[in-house]
Amino acid sequence: MEEAWLQLPPPGPGHYMGFIDDDVLLRSSDIQTLLATARIYNLSASQPAVSFSSSLCKEYGWLRQRVGSSLHRVPIIEIMAPFLRRDLLDASMPFLQGIRSGYGLDRFAIPLCAAHLNIWRFAAIDCTPLTHVRAFSSLEKRFSNGLLSKEEELLIRQRLMLAMGCSVDTDVFQRLEAALA
Numbered sequence: 001m002e003e004a005w006l007q008l009p010p011p012g013p014g015h016y017m018g019f020i021d022d023d024v025l026l027r028s029s030d031i032q033t034l035l036a037t038a039r040i041y042n043l044s045a046s047q048p049a050v051s052f053s054s055s056l057c058k059e060y061g062w063l064r065q066r067v068g069s070s071l072h073r074v075p076i077i078e079i080m081a082p083f084l085r086r087d088l089l090d091a092s093m094p095f096l097q098g099i100r101s102g103y104g105l106d107r108f109a110i111p112l113c114a115a116h117l118n119i120w121r122f123a124a125i126d127c128t129p130l131t132h133v134r135a136f137s138s139l140e141k142r143f144s145n146g147l148l149s150k151e152e153e154l155l156i157r158q159r160l161m162l163a164m165g166c167s168v169d170t171d172v173f174q175r176l177e178a179a180l181a
Contacts, residue, residue: 016083016085018031021080021081024133030048031128037125041071044121045084047080047125048125049064049065049072049129051129055135060078070127080130082110087117091114096109100144100145103149103153108156155176
C-alpha cells in the first residue's frame with residue numbers, strides 16, 4: 001500500500017484509492033459499483049462485503065454479505081480490499097511507513113484517523129461481494145522487514161500513541177523502528 005501511495009499520482013479530493021490483495025476475487029464491474037455507492041453515501045472508507053462462499057465468511061462475520069442490502073455500516077475496513085477516500089488515506093499513510101502486512105492499519109490507524117478528521121463513515125458494500133481464495137496464513141509469517149504481523153501491528157499502535165501524546169515502551173518502539181531501517 002505504501003509503495004502504491006508513493007508511486008501513483010494521488011486521487012483527486014473526494015476520490016478513492018483501492019488496494020486489493022492478490023488472493024481476493026472481485027469482478028472488475030463491482031469496483032465501479034463500489035465506488036459509486038461510496039460516493040452516494042459519502043463514505044470515507046469501504047470494501048466489498050465478504051461472500052458466503054469465501055474462506056473468511058465465518059471469521060469476518062461483520063463483513064459478511066447481507067442479502068437484499070446495498071451496504072451495511074462496519075466498525076473497521078479490513079486490509080484485504082480497502083477503498084479509502086484521499087483525505088483518510090493521506091492521514092493514515094504516515095503510520096504505515098515500512099510496514100508490509102498492513103496489520104494495525106485497519107484496526108487502529110484508519111479508524112483513529114477517521115475519527116480525528118470527523119469522517120468515520122465505513123461500510124461493507126453488499127452488492128459487490130468478494131471471495132477470499134487462500135487460507136489465512138500471515139500470522140506466523142516473517143515479512144521482508146524482519147517483523148511478524150503482530151510486531152508490525154504493535155509498531156503502528158505505538159506510532160499512533162506517540163502522535164496522540166501518549167507514552168510507549170521506548171525500548172520496544174526503538175527495536176521495532178530499527179528493524180525497518
